[in-house]
Amino acid sequence: MDAHPPKSFQSFPVMQYTTYQFRIKDSTSGKHLTRMGYSCNFVWNYCNEVNQERWKKFRKTFTNFELNKLTAGCSKDLGIAARTIEAVCQEYADKCKQHKMIRLKWRSRKRSLGWVPFKGNTVKVKDDTITYYGHTFRFWLSRPIEGVVRFGSFTQNSKGHWFVNLTMEVADSGRIKTGKECGIDLGLKTIATLSDGVEFSRENLTKKYEKKLAMAQRARKKKRVTAIHAKIRNKRRDWNHKASTRLVQEYDRIIVGDVSSSKLIKTRQAKSVSDAGWHGLKQMLAYKANRLGVEVRVVKESWSTVTCSSCSKRTGPRGLGHLAVREWVCSSCGSTHSRDVNAAKNILLFSLSGMTGQLREASTI
Template structure:
């Protein structure tokens, strides 16, 4: 059985100038479609589809230095985003200035190939740091994308063989701010990468050293992603079922806890676990974690001694007044999430 997977490799810096030129052309096409669609809605009351837009951009690829498939991809992406945000006109893509849009060049299936140890697209060869062995895959849809530091990456969707996980255990995961994640086995991810580099980031910002600021932000992101990838892979390899609390990071980003919540990377961890479990045949479910912190994982009661409310957030360890069991706050919550996950599997998972 095969699954799709997106591989991301860095393009060597010597191609940055050419990619920037192509990205400016993509921005021009996007803005043209944006204006065309807006006028069609205003004057004729008609929403243009990607098929309707194609005749207006046909043949422009040669003059703009773009592959014809890229023009089709831009139109398709525009229509998708317009439906998603339910707007008559989307934001313009800017090629210069302080609010410059990061470079993006979409590539359709068959428009990019692996040739002579390089990525071949639109008549040009792009050298990359190939950490995945791209030559063994058949490319599907792809894109070139730029990050905040001006570095370019090649992202390609490929088909991979599914490897069934040999794990037989089950684990519950409690997401928190003190530690990004703690599981029922007592392991987890410490997180707080932003907090660790916050002082250095503040110095760079006060000095108005934009390059240094971007570098520190990239380091924070890379460290966080690396920790979450290693932790999620470890869980998938060892377990046959993974349950995680359904805490909403989007809701908490509107509170005073926003900085800690964003630093924890809950959404990234859930996404990683979801697709890695899908590829490995591991059961993955989000469980209602209501009262998981207050409930004793040994006797199942909510004793008077358990931490409650905002005042109880500082309590990291507590003893159950009913059975006398000693608990670590996050590990106890993870065990309750695991127990709730087992009960849900016992009665079956309803189809939504």
């Protein structure tokens, strides 16, 4: 990620674009989307053909404007919205320009995945349905939709499932500052423990699917193995998304320790370490914070578990061997600590005083 916010951020602080993707329910996508995809291929290939011919005769190519004129009026015959045809032409012209080509790849029914672009005003989105050119498709509303649809597309993946991608114009996030800050201790049993005692945990996904995975592997069912891996990945990602969103909404300033999974991966907990997915969580935190103007920092977390957060003497349990110790009493000041909350408190303290290690930009996570 870039250290500076993207340019569009600086010059247009009020409006932002966000793209959402939703899976269309198979029962409603049916043949309509596939047929519309074919029509888009037809427009694309037509552009490709006329472009080549013009080049052969006049050594000139068509601009987007000219392609629009050529393809105008065939919306009804093709069964797609006029604005979709325009969008295909635009994409074609842009790609030609970008790659400095007069001829692009043909879009074929067999090789190309379905693609139907549209402009925002050609679709109507209501709850979990989207109406496009007289057809209503239902999708899995996996998250609330905010803002106005500017443009979007229906796309198909290699498994043949259809998705709708909506690029929304969202007014300024409107995030009200909460004035709260927190340190986060990333762990295995509890994935994130905050300095104020809040815990974020989930089941160990690797463990949960271990048996199923082993069974599929023994039976040499390659497809099944891939599917299970995909499921674990999706679940972990989904959890990370939810946790990071909650964090950036609640805190103005978030400090994370630079926990090294490479050190822990050599221990008996290797599986849990890779299951925790700290890296993904940190990355999501960084980009979401950037979007909302929240500060995320990484601080060196050495000594965070050993140091007492009340008197800052190093009286806590040491080393990997003491990972089992969940609670301890400081021998110097007598305060009782929960191991993880104490570590999180220290991470926050380190960032304030610069006691241990240096602060680093969130982008270097």
